Amino acid sequence: MHHVIRPSDVGIGLGGHDVGVAGFAAELYEMGVIPRIVFTGAHVPTTVELFPRGEAVHFREHALARGVPDEAILVEPRATNTGQNIEFTRRLLTACGIDVSRAILISRPYQQRRAYSTARKLWPELEIICASRPLSLDEYLADIGDTARVIHMLVGDTQRIMIYPDLGFAIPQEMPSEVKSAYERLVDAGYTKRLL
16 A cells, blocks of 8 residues: 555554564564554464464464564454454453554555555544555565465455445445456456455
8 A cells, every 4th residue: 555654553463374464563573663563363264274373373473483572462363354353453452551543554465455444444543554565466476375375365355345345344445447357357267265
């Protein structure tokens, strides 16, 4: 989303198949941009083999290995979708007495727009900055090592951006016609595993 990263109260690392989210959260912590990180996510059918103890737990371990101190990390291990990531993280921070006015949502690159629209709907008073590892699509695909998985996920995210506002899960966003056309071509090509 091309948001400018700036000092924030917390980084929220959204769970998923990409442990690079945890690495980038650790990098932001090391740079002094965020004083704490919340990793949020259980495991879902697409991640249970990668992270059997849950996405947030594995992401925490990755950040610890990168040098982030344990006291700077909170874990929210129950969320199974982006809405729950936001809601459960908000509750956890409130329960810990941590006031938050600005947060960096750290996610997979193609998840930024959906994460933003979900967070704006569920936590409207929060100033949200979206961030992900600064990789080109080709670099990201090479890093993940599973092009089909990423395309299926990207198509699913695009569908959710289109339909979630009507379901009350997110704020509406404009979608350029070329994006909608690309989405339709990918669906026609069979990238439908993550469609609702």
